[in-house]
Amino acid sequence: MANKEFLETDILALDQRYRATFINSLGGFKSFCLIGTQNKEGHTNLAAFSSLFHLGANPALVGFIVRPDVAKRHTLNNILETGALTINHVNEVFYTQAHQTSARYAAEVSEFAATGLTEAYIEGINAPFVAESHVKLAATFVRKIDIAENGTIMMIARIIYVSAPEKCLLSDGFLDIELAGTVTCSGLDSYHTTRRLARLTYAKPDTVPQQVDRQRLSK
Amino acid sequence: MANKEFLETDILALDQRYRATFINSLGGFKSFCLIGTQNKEGHTNLAAFSSLFHLGANPALVGFIVRPDVAKRHTLNNILETGALTINHVNEVFYTQAHQTSARYAAEVSEFAATGLTEAYIEGINAPFVAESHVKLAATFVRKIDIAENGTIMMIARIIYVSAPEKCLLSDGFLDIELAGTVTCSGLDSYHTTRRLARLTYAKPDTVPQQVDRQRLSK
Numbered sequence: 560m561a562n563k564e565f566l567e568t569d570i571l572a573l574d575q576r577y578r579a580t581f582i583n584s585l586g587g588f589k590s591f592c593l594i595g596t597q598n599k600e601g602h603t604n605l606a607a608f609s610s611l612f613h614l615g616a617n618p619a620l621v622g623f624i625v626r627p628d629v630a631k632r633h634t635l636n637n638i639l640e641t642g643a644l645t646i647n648h649v650n651e652v653f654y655t656q657a658h659q660t661s662a663r664y665a666a667e668v669s670e671f672a673a674t675g676l677t678e679a680y681i682e683g684i685n686a687p688f689v690a691e692s693h694v695k696l697a698a699t700f701v702r703k704i705d706i707a708e709n710g711t712i713m714m715i716a717r718i719i720y721v722s723a724p725e726k727c728l729l730s731d732g733f734l735d736i737e738l739a740g741t742v743t744c745s746g747l748d749s750y751h752t753t754r755r756l757a758r759l760t761y762a763k764p765d766t767v768p769q770q771v772d773r774q775r776l777s778k
Numbered sequence: 779m780a781n782k783e784f785l786e787t788d789i790l791a792l793d794q795r796y797r798a799t800f801i802n803s804l805g806g807f808k809s810f811c812l813i814g815t816q817n818k819e820g821h822t823n824l825a826a827f828s829s830l831f832h833l834g835a836n837p838a839l840v841g842f843i844v845r846p847d848v849a850k851r852h853t854l855n856n857i858l859e860t861g862a863l864t865i866n867h868v869n870e871v872f873y874t875q876a877h878q879t880s881a882r883y884a885a886e887v888s889e890f891a892a893t894g895l896t897e898a899y900i901e902g903i904n905a906p907f908v909a910e911s912h913v914k915l916a917a918t919f920v921r922k923i924d925i926a927e928n929g930t931i932m933m934i935a936r937i938i939y940v941s942a943p944e945k946c947l948l949s950d951g952f953l954d955i956e957l958a959g960t961v962t963c964s965g966l967d968s969y970h971t972t973r974r975l976a977r978l979t980y981a982k983p984d985t986v987p988q989q990v991d992r993q994r995l996s997k
Contacts, residue, residue, distance in 0.1 A: 580951035590806030732799035743807035
């Protein structure tokens, strides 16, 4: 494959929209999820995020980046008001509706109603889940970190609830999100299903990784 | 699909290794890349990361999380010494070798030599690229943020160089990383190729997203 090179001066000279599309493509495949929140009055909000990342297992922490635009501010404000959020994996059935949640709806419009996705609730969790999602998490706000370089905000949240298909949970704790239908995204607008190459055994010097035997891990 | 639920008390009660595997699976599909660095003496290091995330396009910023283990400390120390790193997408041909870089090699062992991956250099970039990678970035250290909750470190870096297959670059700036063969990962050890569902048009209230016409975007 012949490669095209971009030096820093080339990157800086790119048209703003072209650069946003280009730079967003460079970080590899991304987690794509819907974050559900509500304000103190119970008005719900649902927003698509592609920046969720694992921060730690003990305590169970995730991070995500909130951009300083109007739609995402609703998510931020609701989390600061209630401390609660849900994180809902997106599957092939509703990825178009998930994408549509990023439209700039007025504050009084719930993205659930606007896109036809279904609110679901669990006692003790002060935020709406997406009923259509197969892998659903609830989390509680831990801390926000302002990223001065570009005005974005990094959010840290602790996972306090998980609901996932029983058949996707293997005996070692691995959750097979491919089997659950979870999609991934790249760039600003590209959505993908996945096909597993392998799970590989824990890497040690002087050995070669082997495929983990899925049959033996199933319950 | 029948779902299994985990309350916070269930999560806290999980065996430590089971929990690490489980919680690592929950964040969705992840970017999987190799970060290349070297120390002041030019001794190279290569480490697998699955926490890279897009932070902004202007300036072009990415973030990633460094865990406080020995192997990743080499990457951290080298970046703090030289300010330089490369970020190399992983494809199907060498994902097993990429996984193997996470073995705990001694500091004097370069993961390039240990895994058989090939160092490549570009004038002005003080870090090694992976020759086998199709999408290669170079970045310069911006800032680190200590995550007190679990002792991890968030790194912010600015992209200063991109090399990508010309045929994967569309006229609107979108880089087709699926066509470039970039793989994604889930959990601690599962690797996946992707199959595009669609690119969707920019979401606006009262319209339905359409598929972006790839033919029209190709150059």
